[in-house]
Amino acid sequence: MDYGKHLILEVITKDGKDLASIVKMREFFDLIIKKVKFTVVVKPVFYKFKPRIKGDLAGITGMCVVSESHISIHTWPESNYFAFDIFSCSEFDENKVISIISDLFNVEEIYSQIVERGLRINFKRRFIKGA
Amino acid sequence: MDYGKHLILEVITKDGKDLASIVKMREFFDLIIKKVKFTVVVKPVFYKFKPRIKGDLAGITGMCVVSESHISIHTWPESNYFAFDIFSCSEFDENKVISIISDLFNVEEIYSQIVERGLRINFKRRFIKGA
Numbered sequence: 001m002d003y004g005k006h007l008i009l010e011v012i013t014k015d016g017k018d019l020a021s022i023v024k025m026r027e028f029f030d031l032i033i034k035k036v037k038f039t040v041v042v043k044p045v046f047y048k049f050k051p052r053i054k055g056d057l058a059g060i061t062g063m064c065v066v067s068e069s070h071i072s073i074h075t076w077p078e079s080n081y082f083a084f085d086i087f088s089c090s091e092f093d094e095n096k097v098i099s100i101i102s103d104l105f106n107v108e109e110i111y112s113q114i115v116e117r118g119l120r121i122n123f124k125r126r127f128i129k130g131a
Numbered sequence: 132m133d134y135g136k137h138l139i140l141e142v143i144t145k146d147g148k149d150l151a152s153i154v155k156m157r158e159f160f161d162l163i164i165k166k167v168k169f170t171v172v173v174k175p176v177f178y179k180f181k182p183r184i185k186g187d188l189a190g191i192t193g194m195c196v197v198s199e200s201h202i203s204i205h206t207w208p209e210s211n212y213f214a215f216d217i218f219s220c221s222e223f224d225e226n227k228v229i230s231i232i233s234d235l236f237n238v239e240e241i242y243s244q245i246v247e248r249g250l251r252i253n254f255k256r257r258f259i260k261g262a
Contacts, residue, residue: 001205001207001210001212001214004214006139008137008246008248010248010249010253010254012254012257041178041180041192042176042178042192042194045173045176045196047172047173047196049172049198061172061173061196061200061201063173063194063196063201063203065176065178065192065194067180069192069205069214070192070194070203070205072194072201072203072218074132074200074201074218074220076132079132079250081132081250083132083135083200083218083248083249085218087203087205087214087216089205109254109257111253111254113246115139115244115246117139117141117214118141118214119210119212122141122242123141123143123240123242126143126240
């Protein structure tokens with residue numbers, strides 16, 4: 001892989017209810033896959049944890065293998081917080097992702113980072129030598 | 132999640148054969164889970180892609196949901212390259228991970244990064260305010 005873009009998002013929402021809903025998570029992944037144009041190779045898998053304190057909302061982990069790499073989410077509804085990743089060997093528009101999140105969730109704050117990966121990024125000498 | 136540690140590794144190996152072997156990938160995940168002490172909640176899933184050029188070795192994607200978060204691998208055997216991630220809400224020793232990789236694969240070079248995540252890291256003001 002010459003170049004990979006890894007979008008690392010952390011999101012604070014105004015309430016935690018959506019972050020405990022597998023239906024909402026599925027809707028979110030479907031939108032990302034459709035609008036950012038990923039090709040699913042292993043359908044999204046969602047796992048709901050037991051709540052930390054009985055009666056509390058429970059966190060969800062979701063993962064999906066796409067031909068470009070992967071998408072993952074981990075939610076902590078008790079903190080109104082989720083961590084979301086897209087790792088892709090194809091270019092994609094992170095602003096589109098952020099806009100989908102802003103439309104779908106009751107967002108308070110988003111922290112976004114991009115980690116560039118791949119032979120051309122982290123093994124440059126080798127890449128040029130081999131060119 | 133107050134604190135999360137995301138280990139982002141990129142590895143160049145001396146040959147690509149192991150990177151096209153699901154058996155090897157499974158062995159690798161099992162070792163990581165056992166030695167770095169993760170708790171599996173969704174068993175590892177491995178997907179083998181079709182080779183880019185007929186007769187070439189084919190890349191693999193592997194993902195595993197652990198109670199601490201997730202483990203993922205994407206291999207490109209034609210480039211002797213793989214990208215490996217561990218995202219965990221518990222502390223773990225990245226040197227143990229690197230040492231498992233060095234023992235298991237015919238490694239030429241490893242590029243390692245740690246991205247710290249979580250409320251305490253990226254939403255510090257909020258965290259202190261809420262304390």
